[in-house]
Amino acid sequence: MKVMLAAGDPSGDVYGGALAEALRTLRPGVRLLGLGGPRMREAGVRLLYDLSALSTVGVVEALRNLPLLKRLLGRLGDVMDSQRPDVLVLIDFPGFNLKLGELAHSKGIPVVFYFSPSAWAWGKDRARQVARIAARVCTVLPMEDEVYREAGANVTYVGHPLLDLVRVTGDGPSLRRELGLESAEPMVALLPGSRSQEVRHLLPVMIRAAQEVHRALPGARFAVAVAHTFRSEELERIARATGVAEGDPAWPLWIEGRTYDVLAAAHVAVVASGTATLEGALLGTPLVVVYKVAPSTYALGKMLVKVPFLALPNLIAGRKVVPELLQSDASPTRIAEEVVALWKDPEARQAMVEAYGEIRARLGGPGATMRAAQVVLEVGGSR
Numbered sequence: 188m189k190v191m192l193a194a195g196d197p198s199g200d201v202y203g204g205a206l207a208e209a210l211r212t213l214r215p216g217v218r219l220l221g222l223g224g225p226r227m228r229e230a231g232v233r234l235l236y237d238l239s240a241l242s243t244v245g246v247v248e249a250l251r252n253l254p255l256l257k258r259l260l261g262r263l264g265d266v267m268d269s270q271r272p273d274v275l276v277l278i279d280f281p282g283f284n285l286k287l288g289e290l291a292h293s294k295g296i297p298v299v300f301y302f303s304p305s306a307w308a309w310g311k312d313r314a315r316q317v318a319r320i321a322a323r324v325c326t327v328l329p330m331e332d333e334v335y336r337e338a339g340a341n342v343t344y345v346g347h348p349l350l351d352l353v354r355v356t357g358d359g360p361s362l363r364r365e366l367g368l369e370s371a372e373p374m375v376a377l378l379p380g381s382r383s384q385e386v387r388h389l390l391p392v393m394i395r396a397a398q399e400v401h402r403a404l405p406g407a408r409f410a411v412a413v414a415h416t417f418r419s420e421e422l423e424r425i426a427r428a429t430g431v432a433e434g435d436p437a438w439p440l441w442i443e444g445r446t447y448d449v450l451a452a453a454h455v456a457v458v459a460s461g462t463a464t465l466e467g468a469l470l471g472t473p474l475v476v477v478y479k480v481a482p483s484t485y486a487l488g489k490m491l492v493k494v495p496f497l498a499l500p501n502l503i504a505g506r507k508v509v510p511e512l513l514q515s516d517a518s519p520t521r522i523a524e525e526v527v528a529l530w531k532d533p534e535a536r537q538a539m540v541e542a543y544g545e546i547r548a549r550l551g552g553p554g555a556t557m558r559a560a561q562v563v564l565e566v567g568g569s570r
Contacts, residue, residue, distance in 0.1 A: 189220070189272045190272060191263075192219065192221035195279065199302065200225065203276075204230040206556055211231055213561065218233075221263075267291060271296075272567075284300075298322055299321065300321050300324045314334050314335050321341070322341065327348070328347065328550075346558065350469070350547070350550055351553050355448050356448055358451070366440065371406065372454075373454035373526075375457065376409075377412070377456075378411070379422070390425050392518065398519070410439050411442065413444075426439075447470065465546075468499075475529070476512070479513075504549075512525065
């Protein structure tokens, strides 16, 4: 069997890599090719294009890559003609992957959506578009099911793979000792994102917020969980441009390859809105969620997307569980205020952690990736 996969951002690469491993476990001779990144390559996917050049945030930023995306769409269409995959798996990256799905559908190649477009946010038209071209939709969030079923899609709720992927090597105190932060009161994790646009917008704000937190809480120490799309040196250069340098009390530790451990060690984490917010919730870490994009992108998003929250824990819970600081609210002062308030209010931290239990219960049981792989093989084998 030949399976084509398409992921266009770092989190999609992680999920695609896990899916590729599951596919090879269930069908050792399966051939895997497509669009992805280092995790998918490590899992045995023959990459036709590395996703790192495509990592964008927001509609306006994505337009800068439009010529590249058009060329890539044409190239992948040629590969479909020459290789004739048995099934195409689309992992997130909706703007591009919807077009790729349309193309595959027109060529008679079955399409499976995994981390399907957020129809619950974008509206029923998006759900109907997916239903028209999808042989199967593997949903990972509870609010997706009903929307896609109503649109006529063949839906399988597989649950969220983070339940399988999020693992740590110890508890909070032991991890803080291992990281050399056992005396931190509090230890604050900073996660500025995995895309270059996110980091440029958010890391300087987080560093300045760390300065304000330290002034209010002199025992505070900070650690940046460096995403696998970066090296520490790149982020340190951005941090130094804020005027903070090594030796300053707000200068963080830069820790690569241990995002889950850094989150689990933290008393409070300041996290860019995205997958990491759900990872933090699953690890039981009190969070302050922040986000900044270009003003034009934000204005357009407000018009197009109708959701009460941005952070995944809040969306899944259906209520405000973690604070969200967006755009101008994501200022150093406001971030610092939220961090200090959480640290000084153990009851608020405990209420947040208890709400995380409700979120976990809504995400299905372990084994989501293997269930998704079984669906892919079933669809691919039905041709």
